[in-house]
Every structure is written in structure tokens, then in C-alpha cells.
Amino acid sequence: xxxxxxxxxxxxxxxxxxxxxxxxxxxxxxxxxxxxxxxxxxxxxxxxxxxxxxxxxxxxxxxxxxxxxxxxxxxxxxxxxxxxxxxxxxxxxxxxxxxxxxxxxxxxxxxxxxxxxxxxxxxxxxxxxxxxxxxxxxxxxxxxxxxxxxxxxxxxxxxxxxxxxxxxxxxxxxxxxxxxxxxxxxxxxxxxxxxxxxxxxxxxxxxxxxxxxxxxxxxxxxxxxxxxxxxxxxxxxxxxxxxxxxxxxxxxxxxxxxx
Amino acid sequence: xxxxxxxxxxxxxxxxxxxxxxxxxxxxxxxxxxxxxxxxxxxxxxxxxxxxxxxxxxxxxxxxxxxxxxxxxxxxxxxxxxxxxxxxxxxxxxxxxxxxxxxxxxxxxxxxxxxxxxxxxxxxxxxxxxxxxxxxxxxxxxxxxxxxxxxxxxxxxxxxxxxxxxxxxxxxxxxxxxxxxxxxxxxxxxxxxxxxxxxxxxxxxxxxxxxxxxxxxxxxxxxxxxxxxxxxxxxxxxxxxxxxxxxxxxxxxxxxxxx
Numbered sequence: 001x002x003x004x005x006x007x008x009x010x011x012x013x014x015x016x017x018x019x020x021x022x023x024x025x026x027x028x029x030x031x032x033x034x035x036x037x038x039x040x041x042x043x044x045x046x047x048x049x050x051x052x053x054x055x056x057x058x059x060x061x062x063x064x065x066x067x068x069x070x071x072x073x074x075x076x077x078x079x080x081x082x083x084x085x086x087x088x089x090x091x092x093x094x095x096x097x098x099x100x101x102x103x104x105x106x107x108x109x110x111x112x113x114x115x116x117x118x119x120x121x122x123x124x125x126x127x128x129x130x131x132x133x134x135x136x137x138x139x140x141x142x143x144x145x146x147x148x149x150x151x152x153x154x155x156x157x158x159x160x161x162x163x164x165x166x167x168x169x170x171x172x173x174x175x176x177x178x179x180x181x182x183x184x185x186x187x188x189x190x191x192x193x194x195x196x197x198x199x200x201x202x203x204x205x206x207x208x209x210x211x212x213x214x215x216x217x218x219x220x221x222x223x224x225x226x227x228x229x230x231x232x233x234x235x236x237x238x239x240x241x242x243x244x245x246x247x248x249x250x251x252x253x254x255x256x257x258x259x
Numbered sequence: 260x261x262x263x264x265x266x267x268x269x270x271x272x273x274x275x276x277x278x279x280x281x282x283x284x285x286x287x288x289x290x291x292x293x294x295x296x297x298x299x300x301x302x303x304x305x306x307x308x309x310x311x312x313x314x315x316x317x318x319x320x321x322x323x324x325x326x327x328x329x330x331x332x333x334x335x336x337x338x339x340x341x342x343x344x345x346x347x348x349x350x351x352x353x354x355x356x357x358x359x360x361x362x363x364x365x366x367x368x369x370x371x372x373x374x375x376x377x378x379x380x381x382x383x384x385x386x387x388x389x390x391x392x393x394x395x396x397x398x399x400x401x402x403x404x405x406x407x408x409x410x411x412x413x414x415x416x417x418x419x420x421x422x423x424x425x426x427x428x429x430x431x432x433x434x435x436x437x438x439x440x441x442x443x444x445x446x447x448x449x450x451x452x453x454x455x456x457x458x459x460x461x462x463x464x465x466x467x468x469x470x471x472x473x474x475x476x477x478x479x480x481x482x483x484x485x486x487x488x489x490x491x492x493x494x495x496x497x498x499x500x501x502x503x504x505x506x507x508x509x510x511x512x513x514x515x516x517x518x
Contacts, residue, residue: 126449171473197372
């Protein structure tokens with residue numbers, strides 16, 4: 001698994017290109033826009049760039065499709081199978097996008113939010129690997145392990161659960177911060193004041209499970225504070241406070257509440 | 260404001276002692292347990308320790324009460340007013356705990372989660388200051404500015420809103436992580452995989468408001484993904500998903516949803 005072609009020049013492809021170029025032979029970068037392919041290839045010292053799917057180098061060991069979800073199927077059907085390992089990097093696209101088109105194929109999904117402007121180091125990113133058979137899974141995993149210390153097998157169904165968990169962990173947590181911002185802004189108080197506290201809450205997850213590190217009025221079963229908070233809120237914020245508080249209380253045994 | 264007495268040796272007092280000792284004259288540490296007072300005083304190079312509220316040095320400029328919420332009133336009534344500035348460090352205790360007992364008093368609340376085992380640097384912690392009059396607020400603020408770059412005036416009512424916002428931002432966000440952990444553990448997947456993504460979500464708050472940095476299916480108005488997620492969930496997790504998704508959608512204009 002030495003010679004790799006990267007198809008894409010966007011958010012995921014940019015960080016992948018940097019990781020690949022330093023750990024294997026990145027033979028070529030493809031982008032629909034030649035200037036993007038050239039810029040990314042040049043940035044990582046890759047010798048070839050193209051905007052023509054018919055001009056992909058034919059003899060690479062692996063072809064990594066890191067384009068937008070909608071465009072994966074087009075790339076797959078536009079290029080004939082050459083017997084190499086083909087994989088995509090999308091969390092939400094099933095492996096069967098390759099169905100009938102490739103003998104050896106898989107998915108290598110880096111579970112991180114990437115941006116074209118920032119090269120993200122991949123060593124600590126969790127990659128989830130899938131292959132259309134054991135041998136392909138082995139090769140996808142090996143490719144992942146060149147990039148990261150964390151490569152775990154996960155099929156398309158498990159990726160759906162990971163994506164759902166990331167919605168709770170990131171999108172929904174961020175929305176709670178937006179609600180806190182609304183509460184504070186309305187009273188002339190700075191949301192930034194919460195950032196050190198938020199960071200401390202995240203840092204605890206290095207040592208404890210989130211259930212273990214749960215604190216606050218609900219975890220203490222402190223009904224006096226809970227009632228005073230509910231009286232300060234109305235509408236959806238009150239509904240959200242109540243629902244999350246009940247969900248926390250349910251998981252905290254009475255003896256802990258009594259402390 | 261040079262000579263300070265610290266009353267307490269717990270979670271908040273430990274980090275305060277280190278901050279105070281390096282920036283002013285920390286004259287004495289009090290704790291109900293002499294061994295605790297001595298240990299903390301020694302750790303920060305403070306010359307005096309006591310377990311006797313009657314033996315507090317009488318001529319300090321400020322007395323900082325950093326004990327548990329329940330014990331503040333006892334300390335206040337156990338010691339006669341000496342005309343110095345007296346303050347407590349509790350977010351949830353109103354300033355009127357001093358009512359009738361002190362001429363010059365206030366609150367200096369560091370909004371951070373402290374632990375006795377870890378000395379937290381205070382420079383970046385947000386402190387909220389209150390005084391029983393303008394002069395006291397000035398003195399409390401000055402004391403806070405010796406410890407931190409972020410000192411903001413906030414009265415007891417504003418502190419209640421800050422505390423409520425911290426419940427949303429920390430306790431509730433942490434519970435979403437606990438729910439994500441449950442979703443993943445049930446399928447043999449590691450919660451740790453989410454940590455890089457959670458950290459990236461927090462890091463974005465250095466540059467954007469949480470409303471600006473909101474991403475995910477709800478922010479995109481992606482009904483196909485939202486419906487497939489709801490079909491994967493049941494019970495309270497489904498209720499929480501639905502409520503938070505509706506709350507996000509409400510804040511995202513249609514033109515953004517259409518992207």
C-alpha cells in the first residue's frame with residue numbers, strides 16, 4: 001500500500017493530502033478544478049495534478065475518493081475498475097455506492113470536522129474502516145493506520161450511530177451554548193465568561209466518562225435550585241431545561257441525590 | 260488593598276490562595292481543621308494559619324470568605340465587623356448574607372469549577388464583582404483585577420442568570436455527551452472517538468458565536484437525515500432530539516436551510 005491517488009481537494013481532502021504525502025507516495029491529486037488540484041498537489045509536494053478522471057494514473061495501490069457525498073457515485077461510475085483498492089471517506093454514504101463497480105472497495109471515515117483553510121493533524125483523529133471483504137477491510141485499516149493511531153472497524157450501520165452520537169455531542173451541545181448566549185446577552189452579560197468553564201467540562205472527559213463527571217443541580221437532586229431555574233425560564237428553554245433535568249435525575253441514584 | 264486573610268481551604272480557597280499569595284500579602288489562612296489551614300498556608304508561603312475565627316488577624320485590608328455556601332452566614336455572624344472589606348466567593352449566595360453585619364462588603368465570584376487537588380490559574384477565569392456601595396464595588400473589583408484579567412460587575416440577580424447559563428452550557432452539554440456515550444456503548448463503539456470533534460466544536464467558540472458556528476442536519480434543515488435519526492431513537496432520547504432540533508431550526512432562516 002504505497003502509491004495512492006487522492007480524488008478531491010476540499011475540506012477532507014486537504015488534510016488527507018498532507019497526512020498521505022508525509023507517510024506514503026501520493027502519486028496524483030484530482031479536482032474538478034485544475035487550479036485546485038494543482039494548488040493542493042504543490043502544497044504537499046505531489047508530482048501530478050489533473051481535472052480529468054480519464055487521466056488518473058492507472059497503477060496506484062489505492063484511490064481515495066474524498067469529494068462531497070453527492071459526487072461520490074459519479075466518480076465511481078466515471079472510472080472503470082482497475083483492480084486497485086477504492087475507498088471513500090464519507091460517514092453518511094454506505095459502502096454499496098461501489099456496488100457492481102469495484103472488486104475491492106471500502107470506506108475510511110475520519111470522524112472530525114475539517115476545513116479547507118486549516119490543515120488538521122490526523123494522528124489523533126478516529127478513523128472508521130469498512131471493506132467489502134476481509135482482505136479489503138485489512139487494506140483499508142492498514143491505510144488508516146498510516147494516518148492515525150485510532151482506526152476502528154465500523155460498518156455502514158455503525159457509522160449511522162456514530163453520526164447520530166456526534167449530533168448529540170456537537171450540534172446539540174453547541175445549541176445549548178447558543179441558548180446560554182441568549183440568556184446572558186439579554187442581561188448584558190458576556191457569553192465568553194462561560195468558555196473557561198466549558199473547557200474544564202470537556203477536559204474532565206479525558207479522565208472520566210460523562211456520566212461519572214456529571215455535576216449540577218440535577219445530578220445533586222437539588223429541587224430548590226431546579227425550581228428556581230424553571231421559574232426564571234419560559235417557552236422552549238423551560239421545556240429543554242425540564243427534559244434534560246429529568247433525564248439526568250433518572251440516571252442518578254437517590255443516595256447520591258441525598259449527599 | 261495589600262493585606263488579605265483567606266477564610267477556607269476547600270476547592271475555591273486552594274486556587275485563590277495560590278493566586279493571592281503571588282500578588283499581594285496573604286496574611287493568614289483559616290480552616291475549621293487546623294491541619295488543612297496549615298497545609299494550604301505552607302503550600303503558598305503564608306506565615307499564619309488558624310482554626311479559630313476569634314484569632315483572625317485584626318488589621319487586614321480584606322477578608323475573603325471562600326467556604327461552602329451553607330457556612331458563609333455562620334462565619335459572618337461569628338466575627339465582629341472590623342471596618343475592613345469583607346467578601347464571599349459564592350455565585351449562588353446573595354450579598355445580603357452580610358446584611359446588618361458589615362459596613363463594607365461584597366462578592367467576588369470566580370466562574371470556574373475548582374477542585375482541591377488541582378491549582379487552577381486564575382488569570383483567564385471570569386470574576387464577577389458586587390459591592391454594597393460604589394466604594395466597596397471599586398475595592399472588590401480592584402482585588403479581582405489582581406487575580407484575573409476578566410473582572411465584571413454583576414449583582415446577585417445577574418449571578419443567578421450566569422449560574423443558569425452555566426447549567427445549560429456545562430451540566431446539560433455534559434449530559435448530551437452521556438447520552439451519546441449510551442448510544443455508542445450499546446453498539447460497541449468508543450465514546451472517545453467523539454472527543455476530537457467535541458474539542459473542535461469548543462475551539463470554534465474562540466472565533467464565532469455559538470449561533471454562528473451551528474452546523475448539522477437541523478441547521479441545514481436536512482429533513483431526510485432528521486427523520487432517519489428520529490427513526491433510530493425512542494423514549495427520552497427521541498424527545499430530546501426532537502426538541503433541540505426544533506429549537507435549532509427555528510433560529511435558522513429558510514434561505515440557509517435551502518443551501
